[in-house]
Amino acid sequence: MTQSGPWWKDAVLYQVYPRSFKDANGDGVGDLDGVVEGLDHLVSLGVDGLWLSPIMRSPMADHGYDVSDPRDVDPLFGGIEAFERLLAAAHGRGLKLIMDLVPNHSSDQHPWFQAALAAGPDSPERGRYIFRDGKGENGDEPPNNWPSIFGGPAWTRVPGQDGAPGQWYLHIFAPEQPDLNWENPEVLADLETTLRFWLDRGADGFRIDVAHGMAKPPGLPDMTTVGSGLLDHSPGDLRFNQPAVHEIHRRIRAVLDEYPDKMAVGEIWARDDKTFAAYLRPDELHLGFNFKLVEAEFEAKQIREAITRSFEAVRSVAGTATWTLSNHDVERETTRYGSGEIGLARARAMALVALALPGVVFVYNGAELGLESVPLPDEALQDPIWERSGHTLRGRDSCRVPLPWSGDEPPYGFSSADDTWLPMPEGWGNVTVAREGAEDGSTLALYRRAIELRRARPEFAEAEFEWLDVPEGQLAFRRGGLLCALNATEAPVPLPEGEVLLASAPIDGGTLAPNTAVWVAPNAGA
Numbered sequence: 001m002t003q004s005g006p007w008w009k010d011a012v013l014y015q016v017y018p019r020s021f022k023d024a025n026g027d028g029v030g031d032l033d034g035v036v037e038g039l040d041h042l043v044s045l046g047v048d049g050l051w052l053s054p055i056m057r058s059p060m061a062d063h064g065y066d067v068s069d070p071r072d073v074d075p076l077f078g079g080i081e082a083f084e085r086l087l088a089a090a091h092g093r094g095l096k097l098i099m100d101l102v103p104n105h106s107s108d109q110h111p112w113f114q115a116a117l118a119a120g121p122d123s124p125e126r127g128r129y130i131f132r133d134g135k136g137e138n139g140d141e142p143p144n145n146w147p148s149i150f151g152g153p154a155w156t157r158v159p160g161q162d163g164a165p166g167q168w169y170l171h172i173f174a175p176e177q178p179d180l181n182w183e184n185p186e187v188l189a190d191l192e193t194t195l196r197f198w199l200d201r202g203a204d205g206f207r208i209d210v211a212h213g214m215a216k217p218p219g220l221p222d223m224t225t226v227g228s229g230l231l232d233h234s235p236g237d238l239r240f241n242q243p244a245v246h247e248i249h250r251r252i253r254a255v256l257d258e259y260p261d262k263m264a265v266g267e268i269w270a271r272d273d274k275t276f277a278a279y280l281r282p283d284e285l286h287l288g289f290n291f292k293l294v295e296a297e298f299e300a301k302q303i304r305e306a307i308t309r310s311f312e313a314v315r316s317v318a319g320t321a322t323w324t325l326s327n328h329d330v331e332r333e334t335t336r337y338g339s340g341e342i343g344l345a346r347a348r349a350m351a352l353v354a355l356a357l358p359g360v361v362f363v364y365n366g367a368e369l370g371l372e373s374v375p376l377p378d379e380a381l382q383d384p385i386w387e388r389s390g391h392t393l394r395g396r397d398s399c400r401v402p403l404p405w406s407g408d409e410p411p412y413g414f415s416s417a418d419d420t421w422l423p424m425p426e427g428w429g430n431v432t433v434a435r436e437g438a439e440d441g442s443t444l445a446l447y448r449r450a451i452e453l454r455r456a457r458p459e460f461a462e463a464e465f466e467w468l469d470v471p472e473g474q475l476a477f478r479r480g481g482l483l484c485a486l487n488a489t490e491a492p493v494p495l496p497e498g499e500v501l502l503a504s505a506p507i508d509g510g511t512l513a514p515n516t517a518v519w520v521a522p523n524a525g526a
Contacts, residue, residue, distance in 0.1 A: 006261065006263065006286075007048065007096065007261065008048075008096075008205070008263045008286065008287065008320075008360060009320055009360070010358065010359065010360065010460070011047075011048040011049065011096075011360050011361075012046070012047045012048055012355070012360075012361045012362075012363065012451050012454065013047060013048060013049050013050065013051055013096075013098065013360065013361070013362050013363070014042055014045065014047040014049070014050045014051070014362075014363050014365065015050070015051045015053065015327060015328070015362055015363065015364045015365055016035055016050050016051065016052050016053065016365055017030075017053045017328050017364075017365055017400060018030050018031065018032065018034075018035060018052060018053055018055055018064075018077055019063060019064075019400070019402075019421055020365070020366075020400050020401065020402040020403060020414075020421075020422070021034055021035055021038055021365055021402075021403060022034030022035060022037050022038045022403065022405065022414060022415075023402075023414055023415035023416070023417070023420070024036075024037055024078075025078075026415060026416040026417050027415075027417060028411075028415050028417040028419050028420045028421050029076060029415075029420075029421045030077075030402065030414070030415075030421075031076065031077045031078045031082065032055065032073070032077045032078045032082035032083055032085070032086045033078055033082055033085065033086075035050075035052070035086055036085060036086050036089045038405075039089055039090060039093055039095065040093075041433055042093075042095060043093050043094075043095070044437070044448065045363075045368060045444075045447060045448055045451060046448060046451035046452050046455060047095070047363065047451065048095070048096060049090075049095050049096030049097060049098060049204065050090065050095060050096070050097055050098070051098040051099075051100070051207050051265075051362065052097060052098065052099055052100060053100050053328060054067065054100040054102060054209075055073050055074060055077045055083065055099070055100075056069065056070050056071075056072065056073060056074060056102070057069035057070075057072040057073065057074045057075075058074050058107060059107055059109045059176065060074075060076070061107070061108075061174055061176035061177070061384060062173065062174055062176065062177060062384055063382070063383075063400075064100075065102050065173070065177070065209060066102075066105070066106070066107040066108070066109075066174070066176050066177045067102050067106055067107055067110070068106070068107040068109045068110045068111075069110070070101075070102070070106075070190075070194045070197075071193070071194055071197045071198075083201075084201070087201065087202050087203070091202065096204040096205070097202075097203060097204050098203070098204055098205045098206060098207055098263070098265070099198055099203050099205075099206050099207070100206070100207050100209060101194070101195075101206040101207065101208050101209060102209045102210075103180070103191050103208065103209070103210075103214060103248075104172065104179060104180065104209065104210040104213040104214050105171065105172070105173060105177040105178055105179045105180055105210075106177070106178060106180060107176060107177065108175065108176045108177070108178055109176075112125070112128050112129075113129060113178055116128065116129055116131070116169075117158060120161045121133075121161075121164070121167055126167075127181060127184050128180060128181055128184050128186055128187055129169055129170075129178050129179065129180060129181055130169060130170040130178075130179050130180075130181050130216065130220075131158075131167045131168070131169050131170075132155075132167060132168055132169075132170070132220065133165065133167055133168075134155075134157065134165065134166075134167070134168050138165050139165040139166070139167075139168075140165075142154075142155035142157075142168055143155060143168055143170075143220060144220050144221065144222045144223075145222045145223060146170075146172075146220075146222075146223060146238070146239060148171060148172060148173060148174070148388065149172055149173050150173050150174050150384050150385050150388040150389070151385060151388035151389035151390070151392075151393065152388050152389075154170055154171055154172055154239070155168040155169065155170060155171070156168065156169060156171060156175040170216075170220075172210075172213060172239050173384075174384045174388065176384075179213075179216075180214075182214045182215055182216075182244075182248055188248065188251055191252070192251070192255050195252065195255045195256070196255065199255075199256075199259045199262060203262075204261070204262060204263070205256070205262045205263035205264055205265070205286075206263075206264045206265075207264075207265050207266075207267065208252070208264055208265070208266045208267060208285070209267055210240075210267060211245075211249070211266025211267050211268050211279065211285065211288070212240045212241045212245065212266070212267070212268045212269055212270060212279070213239065213240055213245070214245050214248050215242035215243070215244035215245035215248065216238075216239075216242060217238050217242055221238065223236065223237065223238045223239075224236060240269065240270075241270055241275050246278060246279070246281075246284060249266070249279060249284040249285055250283050250284055252264060253283055253284055253285070254283075256286075263286040263287065264285050264286055264287070265285065265286065265287035265288065265289060265322065265360075266279055266285045266287070266288045266289065267289050268285075268288040268289055268290075269291065273309055273312060273313040273316075274313075274316070276288060276290065276313050277313045277314065277316045277317045277319070278317075280313075280314060280317045280319035280320075281317050282317070282318070286320075287319075287320055287322050287360060288319075288322065289322055289324065289362070290310045290313065290314075290321065290322050290323070291324070292305075292306035292307070292309055292310050293306050293307070293310075293323055293324065293325055293350070293354065294324065294325060294326065294327075294330055298337045298338070298346045298350070298488060298515075299488060300472070300473050300474055300475040300486065300488040300489075301472075303350075303353065303475055303486070303488070304467070304475050307357065307477075308467075310322075310323075311465070314359075320359050320360060321357065321358065321359030321360070322359055322360045322361075322362065323354040323357050323359055323360070323361045323362070324354070324361070324362040324363075324364070325347070325350055325351070325354060325364075325367065326364040326367055326399065327362070327364045328364065328396065328399060328400055329396055329399075330396075330399065331373050331398070331399055332347075332364075332366070332367070332371055332372055332373045332398075332399050333346075333347040333350060333367065334346075334347040334370055334371065334372045334373075335372045335373040335398075337350070339372055342515060343372065344370045344443070345504070345505060345514075345515040345516065346515045347367070347370060347443075348370065348443055348446055348504040348505070348517075349486055349487075349504040349505075349515055349516055349517035350486075350517070351367070351443075351446065351447060351450065351504070352446075352450055352484065352486075352502065352503075352504050352517040352518070352519060353475070353484060353486055353517055355450045355451065355454055356454075356477075356479060356482070356484035356519060357465075357479070358462075358463055358465055358479065363447070364399075365403060366403050367447075368443065368444050368447040369403070369404070369431045369432075369433065369436055369443055369444055370431060370442075370443035371401075371403075371404075371428075371431060373398035373399045373401075374398050374401040374422075374424075374425050375398065376394075376397055376398055376401075376422065376423065377423075378391070380397070380422060380423050381394060381395060381397050382395075382397055382421075382422070383395025383396050383397045397422055400422060401422045401423070401424055401425070402414040402415070402420050402421070402422065402424055403433070404424065404428040404429075404431060404432040404433070405432055405433045405434060406432050406433065406434035406435075407429065407432065407434075408429035409426075409429070410423070410424040410425070410426065410428075411424050412424060412428055412429070412432050413432065413434070431443075441506075446502070446504060449502055450502055450519075453501060453502060453519070457482065457501070457521075458480070459479055459480035459481050459482035459521070460479070460480070460482070461480070462479055462480030462481075464478075464479065464480055465477060465478070465479055466478045466479075468483070470485070471493070473487070473488050473489035474486065474487055474488065474489065474493055475488065476496065481521060481522050482501070482519060482520070482521055483496055483498065483519070483520045483521075484517065484518070484519055484520075485512060485517065485518050485520065486516075486517040487512045487513065487514055487515070487516050487517075488514075488515070489514055490514050491514060492511035492512060492513055492514065493511060493512050494510065494511060494512070495507060495510050495511055495512050495518065495520075496512075496518070496520045497520070497523070498520040498521055498522050498523055499520065499521045499522070499523055500518060500519070500520055501519040501520065501521050502518070502519045503516060503517070503518040503519070504516050504517045504518070
């Protein structure tokens with residue numbers, strides 16, 4: 001099948017969470033040489049490229065999302081030489097490589113922030129961040145009422161100098177992640193240098209972390225609506241989706257446009273569809289993560305609404321839709337849909353729904369194995385959310401447990417070390433890459449076949465998309481001549497007429513079982 005337009009327009013991209021993908025040096029933490037070792041798995045899966053979660057130099061307070069040097073690779077992952085080996089190996093296999101960029105904040109160990117602490121109030125060094133005097137007597141209260149996404153206030157106070165009260169600095173996330181001041185031209189100039197550093201080395205694009213952040217409202221006023229939680233970025237949340245953020249994205253796009261065939265996809269949490277769409281105007285991001293399917297329950301009406309709204313948002317700016325069911329910040333879909341057999345059945349069905357849709361599909365590492373989130377003991381938790389919430393929120397570690405590759409006991413070929421950075425559970429011997437790769441009915445086999453058909457069938461070159469009228473609890477759409485149907489009811493329903501190309505569960509007696517999806521092509525001559 002011949003695709004038209006940019007390489008990413010209808011791509012399937014695989015998110016590699018490097019700490020948890022594969023460990024080559026035996027320290028219990030995944031690394032870039034481990035990613036090289038696992039590339040043949042991505043080739044056999046059939047994806048077009050990989051998005052690499054942060055690998056830049058970092059103290060790892062938030063597992064790489066606190067960057068101390070954006071133009072180097074952390075030794076934990078093997079250093080810049082390991083990146084160059086990975087890039088060459090990926091390109092040699094025809095895979096694109098997208099890097100994770102973290103522009104909203106830096107690490108508190110970044111030389112800029114250390115200089116800001118030493119320089120004091122009203123200095124150019126502090127002007128790169130957002131320092132403010134506190135409220136109340138002696139400035140003892142934070143400058144405003146903004147909360148941190150990770151719990152507690154979004155402000156931390158630093159010691160004063162020469163008897164003056166200490167100022168406060170803003171951190172929308174952890175205190176180790178001070179927000180940069182994007183009104184300072186030095187900040188943008190430094191980002192442009194970082195973009196060119198990686199593009200010159202051959203990176204194929206960027207996933208932009210907190211792409212709806214960066215810009216802050218003038219005067220930093222109190223919020224009347226204070227949301228809670230990582231994903232609760234409501235319209236009244238002044239920390240995100242400020243108008244000035246769009247000029248930053250235009251400047252990023254201008255650099256990318258200097259490099260043919262490169263792209264950027266933004267992490268955008270926005271409840272309002274018009275707000276989301278604004279990021280995808282022709283001079284801003286190429287793509288934006290739309291999390292509507294992540295937030296939808298396994299219910300036909302909700303799934304259809306999520307898809308419809310996603311299409312309408314991108315259509316308003318002539319953009320391209322993106323689809324994903326999970327990532328490193330949310331519960332795995334198998335768990336979210338009910339866990340166990342029912343959760344897996346629903347996750348398999350939703351994989352076929354997502355992969356049948358026009359646009360770009362992102363697959364989080366382990367989704368192709370049907371992995372569940374792993375309940376971890378308190379002492380194993382490392383996500384800063386756990387500590388910042390006073391041990392009331394368990395954070396995101398459960399969806400970041402390392403991948404099982406082979407064998408019947410932990411660490412399942414992930415590492416030569418017995419102790420991995422997050423503990424791996426017993427009972428994963430039947431969901432390893434090796435085991436599932438040898439089984440025709442496995443979730444891995446389903447993903448491989450679906451991606452193979454998506455690439456080979458002429459229907460997937462069609463932009464045409466049409467909803468079909470079906471009974472309540474069911475969902476069906478047509479893409480070109482191909483029909484995708486989902487049974488989200490609790491009883492079997494009639495199977496659509498035509499040739500069954502692929503089903504998420506065995507087809508029996510001309511019916512579609514509950515929690516099952518199917519791809520159907522017209523019968524020859526029909």
